[in-house]
Amino acid sequence: MNSAVVICECFARDGLQHETAAIAAHDKIEIIDAIADAGFSRIEATSYSHPAQVPAFADASQVLKGIDRREGVSYKATCPNGKAVERALADFAAGYGAEELSLLVSATEAHTERNLRTTREKQWRNVAEMAALAGRRFRLIGVVSMAFGCPFEGKVDQGSVVADIAHFVSIGVRHVTVGDTTGHGTPSSVRSLFERVARDVPEVTAIAHFHDTRGTALANCVAAYEAGCRWFDSALGGVGGHPAQIQYGEGYTGNVATEDLVNLFEAEGVATGLDLDRLSKVSLLCEKTLGRTLQSRVARAGYGFLG
Amino acid sequence: MNSAVVICECFARDGLQHETAAIAAHDKIEIIDAIADAGFSRIEATSYSHPAQVPAFADASQVLKGIDRREGVSYKATCPNGKAVERALADFAAGYGAEELSLLVSATEAHTERNLRTTREKQWRNVAEMAALAGRRFRLIGVVSMAFGCPFEGKVDQGSVVADIAHFVSIGVRHVTVGDTTGHGTPSSVRSLFERVARDVPEVTAIAHFHDTRGTALANCVAAYEAGCRWFDSALGGVGGHPAQIQYGEGYTGNVATEDLVNLFEAEGVATGLDLDRLSKVSLLCEKTLGRTLQSRVARAGYGFLG
Numbered sequence: 001m002n003s004a005v006v007i008c009e010c011f012a013r014d015g016l017q018h019e020t021a022a023i024a025a026h027d028k029i030e031i032i033d034a035i036a037d038a039g040f041s042r043i044e045a046t047s048y049s050h051p052a053q054v055p056a057f058a059d060a061s062q063v064l065k066g067i068d069r070r071e072g073v074s075y076k077a078t079c080p081n082g083k084a085v086e087r088a089l090a091d092f093a094a095g096y097g098a099e100e101l102s103l104l105v106s107a108t109e110a111h112t113e114r115n116l117r118t119t120r121e122k123q124w125r126n127v128a129e130m131a132a133l134a135g136r137r138f139r140l141i142g143v144v145s146m147a148f149g150c151p152f153e154g155k156v157d158q159g160s161v162v163a164d165i166a167h168f169v170s171i172g173v174r175h176v177t178v179g180d181t182t183g184h185g186t187p188s189s190v191r192s193l194f195e196r197v198a199r200d201v202p203e204v205t206a207i208a209h210f211h212d213t214r215g216t217a218l219a220n221c222v223a224a225y226e227a228g229c230r231w232f233d234s235a236l237g238g239v240g241g242h243p244a245q246i247q248y249g250e251g252y253t254g255n256v257a258t259e260d261l262v263n264l265f266e267a268e269g270v271a272t273g274l275d276l277d278r279l280s281k282v283s284l285l286c287e288k289t290l291g292r293t294l295q296s297r298v299a300r301a302g303y304g305f306l307g
Numbered sequence: 308m309n310s311a312v313v314i315c316e317c318f319a320r321d322g323l324q325h326e327t328a329a330i331a332a333h334d335k336i337e338i339i340d341a342i343a344d345a346g347f348s349r350i351e352a353t354s355y356s357h358p359a360q361v362p363a364f365a366d367a368s369q370v371l372k373g374i375d376r377r378e379g380v381s382y383k384a385t386c387p388n389g390k391a392v393e394r395a396l397a398d399f400a401a402g403y404g405a406e407e408l409s410l411l412v413s414a415t416e417a418h419t420e421r422n423l424r425t426t427r428e429k430q431w432r433n434v435a436e437m438a439a440l441a442g443r444r445f446r447l448i449g450v451v452s453m454a455f456g457c458p459f460e461g462k463v464d465q466g467s468v469v470a471d472i473a474h475f476v477s478i479g480v481r482h483v484t485v486g487d488t489t490g491h492g493t494p495s496s497v498r499s500l501f502e503r504v505a506r507d508v509p510e511v512t513a514i515a516h517f518h519d520t521r522g523t524a525l526a527n528c529v530a531a532y533e534a535g536c537r538w539f540d541s542a543l544g545g546v547g548g549h550p551a552q553i554q555y556g557e558g559y560t561g562n563v564a565t566e567d568l569v570n571l572f573e574a575e576g577v578a579t580g581l582d583l584d585r586l587s588k589v590s591l592l593c594e595k596t597l598g599r600t601l602q603s604r605v606a607r608a609g610y611g612f613l614g
Contacts, residue, residue, distance in 0.1 A: 154613040183604070184611050186574045187529050214574075214611040215567035215604035219526035222494050253604055260522035267493045267521075297490070297522035297560055304491050304521040306461040 003273025149184025183213025237294025310580030456491025490520025544601025
């Protein structure tokens with residue numbers, strides 16, 4: 001089945017990044033394989049973060065080695081620095097590397113300082129070095145986080161975000177994730193930014209990455225779709241979320257829930273190309289693995305499209 | 308402050324209807340008064356259902372008598388039959404009646420049979436009798452539930468829903484709530500129905516009433532707004548929900564959460580006319596009264612609009 005949209009399933013990385021309990025590598029592998037079985041063509045699998053800084057992904061190579069590779073599926077790994085790219089290259093050389101590497105900048109200086117502990121200027125230099133080091137072995141995915149607002153700086157100028165996306169193009173990156181990291185986007189700001197990117201940086205495939213911090217993620221996905229976006233990130237159970245959000249309460253309100261996004265697309269007649277029964281099964285597997293009820297509404301209520 | 312949208316706060320009726328624990332009348336009164344203090348001009352306060360059938364609202368008259376009436380606020384009560392309208396008239400004569408009565412039909416025969424235990428034809432006769440009995444003492448609010456789909460019948464013909472709305476007009480009702488009772492609506496079906504109602508039944512004020520069964524409630528509110536709708540129903544904490552939904556799991560995923568809807572409108576520059584600090588306080592009061600964490604994202608994360 002052809003799909004009209006490309007959904008990257010982010011449970012295993014963005015979803016798990018801030019989980020407090022350690023998830024065993026074999027559990028991650030089981031989930032990633034089940035995600036692939038459901039038909040996703042892009043899967044965010046892990047991060048080559050420094051194991052001491054992000055212990056959740058100390059098993060990055062183990063996970064990439066352990067998954068059962070499916071033809072036509074791209075596995076993505078996050079890279080924060082040159083050392084991470086070197087690890088990605090080593091795994092690639094060993095025959096089990098990721099197909100995609102994601103390289104992140106933040107739209108604001110204050111968030112860059114707090115989250116990445118550097119300046120935007122230095123981070124752009126870091127990203128350019130990573131892109132050069134990665135060469136053409138991987139599909140590079142740029143990420144601009146805080147693209148719709150920042151808890152530290154407030155509003156974010158859309159012209160600046162468009163310039164960041166163009167900056168990615170200048171270092172050879174053709175796919176850029178536009179991240180609403182803390183749920184400040186609204187349908188109108190999403191629509192205007194995605195329309196502007198399509199107009200001003202047409203060589204880029206923009207990817208919508210929305211968090212549901214304030215319940216707007218699905219509405220924002222609709223707005224991005226209406227603005228022409230066809231690539232989306234989501235996480236099963238709506239897990240993930242920045243620690244700055246989690247501190248507000250017990251809810252791990254993170255990414256838009258894959259189950260809910262898929263249900264909405266299918267209900268609207270937009271083919272996702274997924275096996276919906278298998279998707280339901282991996283949704284249950286994620287809840288079982290994390291040991292709690294997650295945030296997807298559809299996981300509770302079932303699919304809602306009608307014959 | 309003028310408001311660009313009119314939000315009817317439905318916590319005390321649609322929200323509480325299916326709660327298993329009994330909520331004391333004084334707690335309901337405290338919440339309704341706090342809702343009025345936050346600036347809502349329309350509040351769904353109770354239902355004149357038969358006390359034996361819906362014990363949660365056996366205190367209907369007590370609640371209406373106990374609330375501290377605010378000028379400019381309309382209190383709404385649901386009426387299922389002529390006996391209920393007689394009780395509403397008696398309370399009105401005693402000086403503490405509701406300003407609005409809502410009269411419900413379901414868009415589908417199967418749901419009418421299961422939920423109202425009658426036929427659509429008989430229910431329309433019942434509704435016409437109630438409207439005649441109520442006379443001009445109240446603003447009558449028609450309700451068409453299952454307007455976007457039905458778990459028993461599947462798809463619902465929009466022409467039939469428009470005919471139901473026109474039917475309400477023929478019996479003197481000028482405000483009609485269009486209900487997505489079980490979360491089958493999508494942005495495109497919502498947009499097309501609200502546009503069609505505005506075109507075909509222009510004398511009616513259509514009210515968007517969306518449940519978040521499948522996470523689409525906020526996206527559907529955006530679509531209704533874009534189609535010209537300015538009247539919305541919501542419930543604090545996103546409580547409510549039809550028992551047929553609740554059976555699927557532990558989540559009481561009901562109405563669109565007031566906190567999240569208000570946050571979205573304010574973030575989009577659409578004035579709600581509400582006192583947001585007081586809204587946050589009544590949101591906490593609702594959680595305290597029900598003794599559990601409710602469904603609003605904004606209640607956890609705080610308002611997201613930026614200066």
